[in-house]
Amino acid sequence: MIIGIPKEIKNNENRVSLTPAGVVAFTQAGHEVIVETNAGTGSGYTDEDYRANGATIIDNAADVWSKANMIMKVKEPLESEYGYLRSDLIVFTYLHLAAEPALTKALVESGCTALAYETVTVNGTLPLLTPMSEVAGRMAAQIGAQFLEKPKGGKGILLSGIPGVQRGKVTVIGGGVVGANAAKIAVGLGADVTIIDLNPERLRELEDIFGKSAQTLMSSPVNIAESVAESDLVIGAVLIPGSRAPKLVTEDMVKTMKEGSVVVDVAIDQGGIFETADHVSTHDDPTYTKHGVVHYAVANMPGAVPRTSTQGLTNVTVPYALQLANKGVKKAIEDNKSLAPGLNTAGGKVTHQKVAEDLGYTYTSVEEAIKSL
Numbered sequence: 001m002i003i004g005i006p007k008e009i010k011n012n013e014n015r016v017s018l019t020p021a022g023v024v025a026f027t028q029a030g031h032e033v034i035v036e037t038n039a040g041t042g043s044g045y046t047d048e049d050y051r052a053n054g055a056t057i058i059d060n061a062a063d064v065w066s067k068a069n070m071i072m073k074v075k076e077p078l079e080s081e082y083g084y085l086r087s088d089l090i091v092f093t094y095l096h097l098a099a100e101p102a103l104t105k106a107l108v109e110s111g112c113t114a115l116a117y118e119t120v121t122v123n124g125t126l127p128l129l130t131p132m133s134e135v136a137g138r139m140a141a142q143i144g145a146q147f148l149e150k151p152k153g154g155k156g157i158l159l160s161g162i163p164g165v166q167r168g169k170v171t172v173i174g175g176g177v178v179g180a181n182a183a184k185i186a187v188g189l190g191a192d193v194t195i196i197d198l199n200p201e202r203l204r205e206l207e208d209i210f211g212k213s214a215q216t217l218m219s220s221p222v223n224i225a226e227s228v229a230e231s232d233l234v235i236g237a238v239l240i241p242g243s244r245a246p247k248l249v250t251e252d253m254v255k256t257m258k259e260g261s262v263v264v265d266v267a268i269d270q271g272g273i274f275e276t277a278d279h280v281s282t283h284d285d286p287t288y289t290k291h292g293v294v295h296y297a298v299a300n301m302p303g304a305v306p307r308t309s310t311q312g313l314t315n316v317t318v319p320y321a322l323q324l325a326n327k328g329v330k331k332a333i334e335d336n337k338s339l340a341p342g343l344n345t346a347g348g349k350v351t352h353q354k355v356a357e358d359l360g361y362t363y364t365s366v367e368e369a370i371k372s373l
């Protein structure tokens, strides 16, 4: 199989979907890897690094897409890439389709086989999302602290406080991977931290992890409203896999926050949990202000720390990509049931139930869809 690695084109997306070391895993298994020139530059890898490990460098994106049997990317195909999609192409990348109706239409119309990193599932966990959630969670607390500074538009508080001066309050809504990592950094910064989750088992685990250094709270509109109103920084970290994120923080709740408070909606890639985070922002222009509250809603946060993120991402994606390359999608899914929920579209059908429900498509089961692959 020919594996294509295009250069990412999303705003400030400096990750790449394969490291030079990753190339070797494919070539040793008898595959060919083609890499668009400068695809690795943002992550500190040169074309020469890829060549030395057996890849062929191609000087334009169109040729990478047209020659490859499987495209590995980091972020979803953007509009300028829709024309490259075709029925005999496998696309393996983050997709977040519930928040991407135009992309879903393009994937369906092309008939390509699209597997989303974020819905590959092992025993209820999302192994291809986890490392980027670790990155984004840790960044969320850092970024929140930064935008609370006066010159950045914030109310001008230091989350740790100082002796004799109150510390800042941080509420993290969603206590999964993003939430726990955000809370770790916020606790480390000395903030007064509350973590809200819907799952009582998860709340128990969080109490075991954090002890008395963070308050855990059951998710309910009342608890969310009270905690948001008192907070300097609120971090959105809820996920219902495959679905559009629920709007748990309403506009009225945001209005109760003090001017210069900050919200970081990490879940914006699935549509976001703040009613007021009504559009995705970019690393170039990361915030907008609503009701005096600074909103940060960047959908590719790990793209800002590409060296760490590329290594963390490819550590987990390569073993799955190798299964797809070695066996083809049908056999790989039959042999490894974790890959089945990863399949989002195939043969012009939507094969993820939540995506189909949210975007109004007829759902076709993975079992049915892979018969024709």
Ligand SMILES: NC(=O)C1=CN([C@@H]2O[C@H](COP(=O)(O)OP(=O)(O)OC[C@H]3O[C@@H](n4cnc5c(N)ncnc54)[C@H](O)[C@@H]3O)[C@@H](O)[C@H]2O)C=CC1
Pocket: 118, 129, 130, 132, 133, 136, 173, 174, 175, 176, 177, 178, 179, 196, 197, 198, 199, 202, 219, 237, 238, 239, 240, 246, 248, 265, 266, 267, 268, 269, 270, 298, 299, 300, 301, 302
């Ligand atoms: N913006 C960005 O650059 C990035 C965004 N993300 C996104 O962050 C979000 C969170 O991801 P993970 O932490 O990995 O997911 P996760 O599955 O580990 O955690 C989600 C948590 O939300 C909780 N939850 C579900 N419904 C809830 C409710 N009504 N109230 C409170 N909690 C609720 C779940 O119990 C779970 O603990 C996802 O949308 C993910 O795609 C992840 C990485 C980068």
Ligand SMILES: CC(=O)C(=O)O
Pocket: 075, 094, 096, 118, 129, 132, 133, 269, 299, 300, 301, 302, 303
């Ligand atoms: C999870 C995701 O979409 C990202 O890391 O950009």
